[in-house]
Amino acid sequence: MSLPMAHNHRFCAPAANPPPETNERSFVKLRRIHTRGYLNLDHQFDDAAGEAVFDATIAAGEKVEPRDWMPEGYRQTLIRQIAQHAHSEVIGMQPEGNWISRAPTLQRKAILIAKVQDEAGHGLYLYSAAETLGISRDELVNMLHNGKQKYSSIFNYPTLSWADMGAIGWLVDSAAIVNQIALQRASYGPYSRAMVRICKEESFHARQGYSIMLALSRGTEVQREMMQDSINRWWWPSLMMFGPPDAESVHTAQSMAWGIKQYTNDELRQEFINQTVPQAQYLGATLPDPELRFDEVTQDWLIGQIDWEEFWAVVKGNGPLNRERIAHKVRAWEDNAWVREAATAYAAKQAARRVEVSA
Amino acid sequence: MTFDLETDTRLAYVLRLADDLLINSQRLAEFVTNAPELEEELAIANVSLDNLGVAHALYGYASELGGGEESADDLAFLRDEREFTNCLLVEQPHRDFADVMVRQLFFDAWHLVLWPELESSSDERIAAIAAKAAKEARYHFRHSSSWVIRLGDGTAESRRRAQRAVDGLWRFAGELLMSDRVDADAAAAGVGVVPERLADSWHREVRAILQEATLVVPVDPFVAAGGRQGRHTEHLGHLLAEMQYMQRAYPGMVW
Ligand SMILES: [Fe+2]
Ligand SMILES: [Fe+2]
Numbered sequence: 154m155s156l157p158m159a160h161n162h163r164f165c166a167p168a169a170n171p172p173p174e175t176n177e178r179s180f181v182k183l184r185r186i187h188t189r190g191y192l193n194l195d196h197q198f199d200d201a202a203g204e205a206v207f208d209a210t211i212a213a214g215e216k217v218e219p220r221d222w223m224p225e226g227y228r229q230t231l232i233r234q235i236a237q238h239a240h241s242e243v244i245g246m247q248p249e250g251n252w253i254s255r256a257p258t259l260q261r262k263a264i265l266i267a268k269v270q271d272e273a274g275h276g277l278y279l280y281s282a283a284e285t286l287g288i289s290r291d292e293l294v295n296m297l298h299n300g301k302q303k304y305s306s307i308f309n310y311p312t313l314s315w316a317d318m319g320a321i322g323w324l325v326d327s328a329a330i331v332n333q334i335a336l337q338r339a340s341y342g343p344y345s346r347a348m349v350r351i352c353k354e355e356s357f358h359a360r361q362g363y364s365i366m367l368a369l370s371r372g373t374e375v376q377r378e379m380m381q382d383s384i385n386r387w388w389w390p391s392l393m394m395f396g397p398p399d400a401e402s403v404h405t406a407q408s409m410a411w412g413i414k415q416y417t418n419d420e421l422r423q424e425f426i427n428q429t430v431p432q433a434q435y436l437g438a439t440l441p442d443p444e445l446r447f448d449e450v451t452q453d454w455l456i457g458q459i460d461w462e463e464f465w466a467v468v469k470g471n472g473p474l475n476r477e478r479i480a481h482k483v484r485a486w487e488d489n490a491w492v493r494e495a496a497t498a499y500a501a502k503q504a505a506r507r508v509e510v511s512a
Numbered sequence: 513m514t515f516d517l518e519t520d521t522r523l524a525y526v527l528r529l530a531d532d533l534l535i536n537s538q539r540l541a542e543f544v545t546n547a548p549e550l551e552e553e554l555a556i557a558n559v560s561l562d563n564l565g566v567a568h569a570l571y572g573y574a575s576e577l578g579g580g581e582e583s584a585d586d587l588a589f590l591r592d593e594r595e596f597t598n599c600l601l602v603e604q605p606h607r608d609f610a611d612v613m614v615r616q617l618f619f620d621a622w623h624l625v626l627w628p629e630l631e632s633s634s635d636e637r638i639a640a641i642a643a644k645a646a647k648e649a650r651y652h653f654r655h656s657s658s659w660v661i662r663l664g665d666g667t668a669e670s671r672r673r674a675q676r677a678v679d680g681l682w683r684f685a686g687e688l689l690m691s692d693r694v695d696a697d698a699a700a701a702g703v704g705v706v707p708e709r710l711a712d713s714w715h716r717e718v719r720a721i722l723q724e725a726t727l728v729v730p731v732d733p734f735v736a737a738g739g740r741q742g743r744h745t746e747h748l749g750h751l752l753a754e755m756q757y758m759q760r761a762y763p764g765m766v767w
Binding site: 243246247250253254255256257258259260261262263266267269270273274276277280315365368369371372373375376481485486488489491492493494495496498499502 | 534538541542544545546547548549550551553554557558560561564565567568571584585588589608609661662663665666667669670673754755757758759762765766767
């Protein structure tokens with residue numbers, strides 16, 4: 154897969170010399186180039202015209218780019234969703250960071266450090282994508298710290314054994330991939346491109362997680378117990394990662410209309426279950442759901458009832474480690490305020506020195 | 513004229529190089545999720561990972577030199593405190609980002625001057641590892657030195673913290689530049705380098721950075737040593753207890 158950068162070059166075409174209109178796609182292209190020039194000349198550009206272009210862009214399955222007109226609700230939804238995604242990458246470093254110092258082999262330690270490093274990188278791409286919507290990383294980080302924005306609830310569960318590094322990679326990263334593959338087609342260009350880049354690394358994360366589980370499954374009795382215990386604790390929370398059932402999902406319909414979302418929560422969850430059950434069987438593990446069964450008609454693996462009370466409790470801040478995760482993040486941020494101030498002060502001194510030299 | 517180095521000495525020499533890197537990697541990784549900025553999380557994880565990679569390669573070679581009785585993982589996870597021969601500097605804990613970056617500066621400067629010398633080691637395995645490590649060390653040194661300069665020449669508080677870190681860690685840095693029998697024999701065989709020969713270069717690199725950072729170079733002599741003989745500070749035992757936990761708690765298993 155390569156980055157779909159080709160989307161961008163059309164904007165380089167001079168508006169005065171538009172390509173011939175041959176189909177709907179090029180009509181959208183034309184209108185957008187035109188709009189862009191118009192916007193530059195006149196800030197009073199009217200919303201109705203902008204909305205028509207926006208709607209045509211979405212209808213044609215084209216990407217909305219940062220400088221295009223977009224409805225305020227679309228912008229806010231994207232900010233909320235991309236920020237939540239970025240925060241999840243960053244908070245997600247904690248449960249795995251918890252085992253870097255205790256990884257059992259040099260190889261596993263190296264892979265785990267590399268994975269946690271990747272997650273920091275994902276956070277960076279996503280904050281950059283959010284910044285294209287006119288909000289700064291500092292503002293977003295603030296909203297994480299003061300609880301105005303959320304992160305994925307899965308990271309509020311503790312990592313209690315080495316097997317949890319396997320379960321997180323295999324279940325949590327795989328669930329993230331199912332979500333993110335769909336998001337590669339999201340209508341907002343910078344988000345969609347960030348997803349393409351991130352997905353490539355996530356598949357390495359999922360593979361290394363499954364490889365940890367495979368090693369445990371082929372190991373001693375103690376190791377198999379460690380694996381099973383971990384699956385017992387992570388299976389249901391990983392199913393909750395897809396969000397509330399469709400009937401209760403307040404944002405789904407609008408997000409789908411805007412092309413931010415391509416599939417519903419339940420559709421994505423089912424996709425994840427179908428791909429994961431055979432993998433669990435291959436490990437010789439039991440999924441902690443006595444009602445789990447295969448439906449011959451739909452060819453789906455059907456699950457029992459998800460404990461939505463637990464889900465909402467964790468979302469609302471009452472999971473096992475909600476407070477600790479944020480406290481850790483805030484402490485690291487505040488403890489290092491002096492470092493950021495030093496960097497700023499030094500940069501200012503250097504700038505002043507350059508002026509002195511050139512004067 | 514060179515003489516053939518005894519396997520035990522070659523092994524001891526490779527192990528001290530590896531131990532320095534593994535222990536530093538472990539200490540540095542403690543700061544992951546505690547960094548001042550997301551970019552810095554990446555950088556710290558990256559340096560830790562580089563150190564670990566070189567350590568792994570060296571342990572692999574050490575394992576072969578030892579006849580394969582102990583694997584690279586055995587050497588890392590099943591030796592005791594007294595058997596580790598890392599320098600004391602890398603096992604020192606940190607209170608803040610200044611401690612982390614000053615410790616890195618002293619350590620990175622050592623590798624900056626050491627690896628290019630080892631690239632011409634008569635031991636081809638060491639030379640090959642050194643060639644890769646030398647490139648990384650240049651990047652690591654740029655990273656830590658740019659931070660020490662910013663902290664030293666930043667605000668009054670950052671200067672105070674940076675100076676405290678320099679004063680606290682300086683006495684451990686000298687051990688890097690002291691040789692014992694293993695270094696001397698390894699150097700005589702063309703396998704290694706006598707650390708004292710690199711002392712001038714190390715001082716030049718470090719003092720230039722401290723000066724640019726407007727920090728005072730301590731006048732105290734370098735005093736603390738013993739790591740190369742397995743006489744450590746009390747910190748190493750705790751670090752190993754954590755690092756070796758899995759291999760000690762679940763012996764002989766495959767992960
Ligand atoms: Fe990620
Ligand atoms: Fe991941």
